[in-house]
Amino acid sequence: MNKLNVALIFGGKSGEHEVSLLSTASIYKHINKEKYNVFTIGITKDGKWMYYEGTEENIRNGKWVNLANLNVEINLVPMGNKEVGLLFEDGHIEKLDVLFPVLHGPYGEDGTIQGLFEISQIPYVGCGVLASSVGMDKLICKKVFTQLGLPQVNYTDTNRWVFNKESEKELDSIEDELNYPIFVKPANLGSSVGISKANDRKELLEGINEALKYDSRIVLEQGIDAREIEVAVLGNEDVKASIAGEIKPAKDFYDYEDKYINGTSTYEIPANIDSKSMEDIRNMAVKAFKGIDGKGLSRVDFFIDKKSGEIFINEINTLPGFTNISMYPKMWEATGLDYADLIDKLIDLALDSRK
Template sequence: MSRKIRVGVVFGGRSGEHEVSIHSARSVIENLNPQKYEILPIGITKQGIWHVGLESYRALGTDIPPKLLANTQCEQSGLPVKTDPSLTLPAPISEALDVVIPVLHGPYGEDGTVQGLFELLNIPYVGSGVLASAVGMDKAMMKTVFAQAGLPQCKYLVYLRKKWEQDREPILREIERTLGFPCFVKPANLGSSVGISKARDRASLVAAIDEAARHDRKILVEEAVDGREIEVAVLGNDEPHASVAGEIVPKAEFYDYNAKYVDGTSDLIIPADLPEEKMTEVRQMAVRAYQAIDASGLSRVDFFLERKTGRFLINEINTFPGFTIYSMYPKLWEATGLPYDQLLDELIRLAIERHQEKNRD
């Protein structure tokens, strides 16, 4: 009988989505089949210090998942365990792993940085490569790529923080003239709705840009779209396929951080109430967006369905979306016929497939 696949689950990280990552990783660990996999938790503190083994949970100040307490595969399997902090993944540990699942959201995890580390270590990893991860993280660059691919999107403007700090008045006038109110202001490189604000007048616009500038050097301002929020999960490498579409109905003004992770006040409608031709259209657009940035493994693609025109406008792509059992990405695949544990199996298979293809002679 062949041995189990040795899986490193990386979580935490330096971004503002540190806590979201911990929740996602817990769900991943609890749903990896213990008959197939040996699990090595690898936690990264907010300061960027790496901890390996059960110590990683203690170092990050969070409870150890019950599955790891009951079945400490990493300690019992002969996988090397390191309890001392380190700034990198030690070579003996990386060499013992068959695949890594970087359950990291936002900068320093979803943006191509940790993917570059795994490329240097020549370890298979779940999700997109360096380029697609970087493009998917930077909303301004993402929109440039989507425009090149002919994907319709809302009007937007991009500013650098330094320019905003030096010369505010021309920026405010341009936004008022080009986009008007209300509009949305976002940090270009952050996820989970962190740092996003809705501006209704000049005073709230100034406050919104100041808030976004706290999180990133690049600031994105978008027109407000009167539309339904539609999301599609995409899975695969060179021949990706899309899930059924789902709809988010926020109870707040928009689907913000609290609605996603704190109070759960938004409704998730899966599948979305769409005519068959519109369902087909948005699934095809999701695959086009996925291929436009050369994504692999997984992504969630978000759209607005404009009420006035009936057009789909692409909003963004997330190359490693939230992955709790309640998150949209796994719920969309569950509704499409692929339950959470089998989805993890497929993601691991795709990671190994992509690694073998890249290293093919």
């Protein structure tokens, strides 16, 4: 059987560049190289595309930038007589059967690069343009969830132009709508980058200023004393949800440092919740995924209020972390689908979506 040519595309311009390197190194290590010819295409922090051929360790530590082969031409846009694929120095072209983006955050998870993939007409892993852009934008996604009838904590929003013009008035308005603690989040980012928890007006101002470094639009959410529950979803038309897992943050919330650096938070899979809550959460995860027209994969995050037991959907991540400690593959592993088979399934779904 001929091997499929699969290109892992990693790095990128977003604040989650380093997360992408960790996820890609893990996928590269576990992908079945007897089934696939694996090509690796890195995108630098300033947006340069480079072909890299080497070890996963040099992907992980960022040294791939200095080891990239700049003589290999990457062409994903059909132009004139040029074939789409990788043009090597000896003149031969490697056509790509599947593109596997491992790009988190803006320019990778927000529909922009998915638009390029659509133009290339090469099947690709994950959600399409619409689902990616909606899933990435926390504010728009919340509005879609409202239309779907999915329960959420109270929230409001602001933006750079309004806040810079009349910050005191905006702070008053936020305090009128929400009680402390308040979570402050950039509208378009993931992996908890730029997110903070404000317990008073001073911290709220600091949190908004920090979030504005990453995006011009800010989401503010009512903080509740809650358990953090996550579910992995997989599929195109026939969508399945994994068993749910619970994050037990070492700090006030599960932040970037804990997700990808020190790993001091713990998790429990399956989550210690009653069977009805487990079923409700899995069903809501599938509903949210289908509601944004998701394809391939996503991780859907929930809160369970510790006092009332109410379940609230938090957000959907259309290209979740894929490191060896990431919840998405861990939850599928606990459900009966191991890491390598999960990669196979995602590639199959990418091919199926183009039929």
